[in-house]
Amino acid sequence: MRPLNHPLRDWAGLRVWVIGASSGIGAALAVEALLAGARVALSARRTERLQAVASGHPQALVAPFDILDAQAWHARHEQICQLFGGIDLIVFCAADYHPERSWEVNAEGAARTLQTNLGSVYTGLSTVLPAMLARGSGGIAIVASVAGYFGLPNASVYGPSKAALINLAELLYVDLRPRGLSVYLINPGFVQTSLTAKNDFTMPALQTPQAAARAIRRGLASGRFEIHFPRRFTLALKFLRWLPYRLRFPLISRLVHP
Incomplete structure (x- = not known):
């Protein structure tokens, strides 16, 4: 079967912009891309x-x-395009997370x-x-x-925000792939970052950011739409998602309240 996206196998000279590159998956992926020969713009707040x-x-x-500053986006984009001549791949990796139950959420x-x-x-x-649309290429x-x-x-x-991103990636693919652009959806399991360090429970199949970056690069090289890892964990969650609510809810409750 043909890949859904343009496979990114040769990174030499690729112009990449990583948003959220100061730590975790973003930092590891930026280094992975740099070692592969890409030109990488690294963005986050912490210089x-x-x-x-x-x-x-x-x-x-x-x-x-x-x-969170819309004007700053445009200024940085203009700067990067002037220095790189354009952007071939942008990676949205910035995230915020606070473990909280529904009754603990504040507006x-x-x-x-x-x-x-x-x-x-x-x-x-x-x-x-x-x-990207004017050029007819990009990822x-x-x-x-x-x-x-x-x-x-x-x-x-955090969960609803990530569910929205999954939905967004799906509709972007339908909109943009016919116009020459690739859209990659990356769904990691647990990765050792400052965000997951806030969890007070055992995280199954916990991975290092470097392992996550390698998995992402392999997924991009194969042209997949959804890149999910580690598969021994994500496939189990996919199966759970396919279950009807009558079966899924008791299983989740058992995991939360053993």
């Missing part, structure tokens, strides 16, 4: 963290900004998480899409999560 990731990589461009915190995880992606899309990679597969306790805001 010193970005400089640490870029250290030793002459093809890295440190481009810090606040993803202000929920709004910030939704704006970080979802709203900023819309701002970024409105920034980069015009040039958009959205890092969602298996937490978006179905409702899970402790992910009262």
Whole structure:
């Protein structure tokens, strides 16, 4: 079967913009791309963290900004395009997460998480899409999560934001693939990051950011639409998602209240 996207096998000279590149999956993926020969713009708020990731990589461009600032998006995009000549792949990897049950959610915190995880992606899309569409090529990679597969306790805001990203990636693919663009949906399981460090439960199939970055690169190289990993964990969740509610809800309750 033909791949759904253009396979990204040769990274030499590829112009990549990683949003959320200061730590975790974003930082590891940026390094993976740099080692493969790509030119990578690294963006997040923390300049010193970005400089640490870029250290030793002459093809890295440190481009810090606040993803909640719409004007800053346009300024950084213009700068990167001037230096790189364009963007071949943008990776939306920035995220916010607070483990909380539904009765612990407050409006202000929920709004910030939704704006970080979802709203900023819309701002970024409105920034980069015009040039990609005019050129008729380019790739958009959205890092969602298996937490978006179905409702899970402790992910009262994070989970819905990731479910929305899954939906967004699906509709983007239908809209943009006929116009020459590739859309990649990335659904990781548990990865060792500052976000998952907030969890107070045992996380099955926990991976390092470096292992996650390698899995993402393999998925991009194969041209997959959905890149999910580790498969021994994500396939089990996919099966759970296919179950009718009458069966799924008791199983989830048993996991949460053993």
